Amino acid sequence: MSANRDHLEMAFHSISCFGNDGRLDATELDRLVAIAERDGIIDPDEIRVLNNIISRVQPHEIDAAMKARLDALRRKIGPAPVPAT
Template sequence: MSKESRDFLEMAFHSVRCFGDDGRLDATELGKILAIAERDGVTDANELRVLSNIIARIRPDEIDTAMKAQLTAIARKFGIQVPEGTSA
């Protein structure tokens, strides 16, 4: 019997701490959340759902050059919709 990954719960918890800290999410914080999803070598549907929900909460004023690069890479790798004008 395989053990289902619970990394998506850790991702969600980490995002709450990041947003709660200063009300924003920066590229470094998003990278740490992404690292949780990727650490076992498989990014499952629950992790992608949580990642999509986190990205949907990013405000346009939070998207600097580093965040734009991070979001573009995520969109290309996972096909996740990112804020308008972010992905190339």
């Protein structure tokens, strides 16, 4: 685990993002990504947290703005890992 604790801040902040209306919008996702990027690199812990947060977004909640941001984020961090069966 890295010495950087931004992933913990991201996880904590995501609680309020989902807690205010039960969903994550594009602006809230941008804020989470900004936390991850503020040191110039998105480390493995931050990627793990982002993937966990994104996995909670329901397909019917994805509007055009959110889809664009998710697509851009996937280009940066790669696809979410497939769970082992």
